[in-house]
Amino acid sequence: MTEIQTILASDETKKREYDNAADRIWGYAETRFEEVRSAGLLSEILEREGFAVQNGAAGMDTALVASFGQGAPVIGLLGEYDALTNLNQTAGVAEKSAPEPGTNGHGCGHNLLGVASLEAAVALKDYLASTGTSGTVRYYGCPAEEGGGGKCFMAREHLFDDLDAAITWHPGDLNQVVAASTLANIEVYFSFTGSSAHAAASPHLGRSALDAVELMNVAVNFLREHVPQEVRMHYAVTNPGGLSPNVVQAKAEVLYLLRAPTAPQVRELFERVCNIAKGASLMTETTLEITPNGGTANVVPNDTLGRVMQQVMEELGGPKFDEEEKNFARQIEETLTPEQRAASMRRFSPEITPKAQGKAVSEWVMPYVFTNASLPFSTDVGDASWNVPTVQLMAATQALGTPGHSWQVVSQSCSAVGHTGMHYAAQVMALTGLRLLQEPELCEKAKEELKERLHGMAYDCLLPEGLEPSAIH
Numbered sequence: 001m002t003e004i005q006t007i008l009a010s011d012e013t014k015k016r017e018y019d020n021a022a023d024r025i026w027g028y029a030e031t032r033f034e035e036v037r038s039a040g041l042l043s044e045i046l047e048r049e050g051f052a053v054q055n056g057a058a059g060m061d062t063a064l065v066a067s068f069g070q071g072a073p074v075i076g077l078l079g080e081y082d083a084l085t086n087l088n089q090t091a092g093v094a095e096k097s098a099p100e101p102g103t104n105g106h107g108c109g110h111n112l113l114g115v116a117s118l119e120a121a122v123a124l125k126d127y128l129a130s131t132g133t134s135g136t137v138r139y140y141g142c143p144a145e146e147g148g149g150g151k152c153f154m155a156r157e158h159l160f161d162d163l164d165a166a167i168t169w170h171p172g173d174l175n176q177v178v179a180a181s182t183l184a185n186i187e188v189y190f191s192f193t194g195s196s197a198h199a200a201a202s203p204h205l206g207r208s209a210l211d212a213v214e215l216m217n218v219a220v221n222f223l224r225e226h227v228p229q230e231v232r233m234h235y236a237v238t239n240p241g242g243l244s245p246n247v248v249q250a251k252a253e254v255l256y257l258l259r260a261p262t263a264p265q266v267r268e269l270f271e272r273v274c275n276i277a278k279g280a281s282l283m284t285e286t287t288l289e290i291t292p293n294g295g296t297a298n299v300v301p302n303d304t305l306g307r308v309m310q311q312v313m314e315e316l317g318g319p320k321f322d323e324e325e326k327n328f329a330r331q332i333e334e335t336l337t338p339e340q341r342a343a344s345m346r347r348f349s350p351e352i353t354p355k356a357q358g359k360a361v362s363e364w365v366m367p368y369v370f371t372n373a374s375l376p377f378s379t380d381v382g383d384a385s386w387n388v389p390t391v392q393l394m395a396a397t398q399a400l401g402t403p404g405h406s407w408q409v410v411s412q413s414c415s416a417v418g419h420t421g422m423h424y425a426a427q428v429m430a431l432t433g434l435r436l437l438q439e440p441e442l443c444e445k446a447k448e449e450l451k452e453r454l455h456g457m458a459y460d461c462l463l464p465e466g467l468e469p470s471a472i473h
């Protein structure tokens with residue numbers, strides 16, 4: 001058997017164990033920083049496989065780093081396992097049905113994410129153990145990707161610094177190397193304090209904190225005209241001050257999520273929005289408290305590693321779904337609106353369209369496209385990517401066109417379709433890691449590339465100074 005075949009040799013018992021682990025984590029549906037049972041389960045498997053496991057990494061109870069092997073290159077596999085609130089859904093059915101409405105669910109498929117990265121780490125461990133090759137494989141159990149940014153805390157503690165390459169993936173509806181950037185973000189609370197008064201009898205004695213929030217939001221809406229195109233500024237009024245219109249509201253708070261293409265740009269944006277808040281405070285004679293609540297860096301894509309992964313995917317081909325899985329995907333596809341289906345098809349170039357037509361689930365590999373442009377979302381993978389060359393793929397675990405963070409994702413993330421896509425992602429990551437272990441000079445080239453892309457900029461953690469994971473709210 002060749003080394004590649006050894007890595008791909010699917011031990012059916014082990015595969016069922018991984019399916020079972022993914023389904024159990026799906027059932028736990030634990031949200032950010034509360035993934036106690038999910039992290040515990042992964043930690044248990046890694047220990048049984050002979051990894052040295054460090055639980056509670058970077059001051060987070062539900063983070064872990066597991067290591068096997070010796071010497072260079074050091075290859076990291078990044079896993080996530082947090083769920084989303086209010087997305088409970090019955091598994092493996094093609095209709096919206098929540099047995100316990102209002103409870104959590106795996107609406108981003110992170111139950112599959114955490115397990116596939118582990119599956120790849122174990123395959124590489126088996127290779128290192130059986131061949132005695134020099135190299136280390138490390139699994140990072142990263143909590144709180146959905147707000148909270150576990151990897152930001154890990155990066156702040158320099159946990160990625162000695163890696164030669166990091167590999168990860170995300171569940172989705174296509175099979176492709178994601179060689180693009182994402183938006184950096186900063187989340188921040190603006191809290192205003194004025195003084196209450198009878199709104200009719202003595203309004204002149206009141207100073208309205210709610211007015212300050214409203215004026216701030218209006219000014220930010222004007223700011224939209226004068227920021228880079230890709231910037232996103234969203235807000236939620238987290239405290240309107242009260243429910244009585246006959247009271248001048250003395251306390252009010254608004255939470256902002258600011259996004260821009262790069263970490264330095266989002267810092268600049270943050271300063272501008274802070275100035276607006278100060279202006280609102282001055283206008284309303286209220287006091288202002290600014291409390292940053294976290295931030296993630298943009299992803300720095302790596303073309304060297306991206307090309308390695310693309311080659312692996314093209315040699316391997318896409319995932320293979322059986323008839324039953326295809327039927328289930330078809331039923332899910334039927335729950336999409338005509339607009340959702342049309343938007344899904346519009347993503348494809350004329351060469352890809354014929355492959356997608358009439359298909360409910362993707363079995364093909366998308367062409368490789370490298371871009372420095374930002375995809376319109378953020379991920380804490382960005383914080384790893386500033387410190388170590390990082391590569392990621394999307395693998396099809398869902399019917400074509402499935403919208404993100406939806407009941408359809410929850411349902412499919414605990415189904416045979418999800419399992420098949422998960423094993424495919426694990427194979428791609430393991431074979432990419434194998435290539436890097438066998439040709440460590442690729443890691444050196446990838447590191448050179450990262451250095452060039454950063455133009456001498458050092459990693460600038462966007463987490464507020466001294467912020468502990470337990471303080472995130």
Ligand SMILES: [Zn+2]
Binds near residue numbers: 108110
């Ligand atoms: Zn996700």
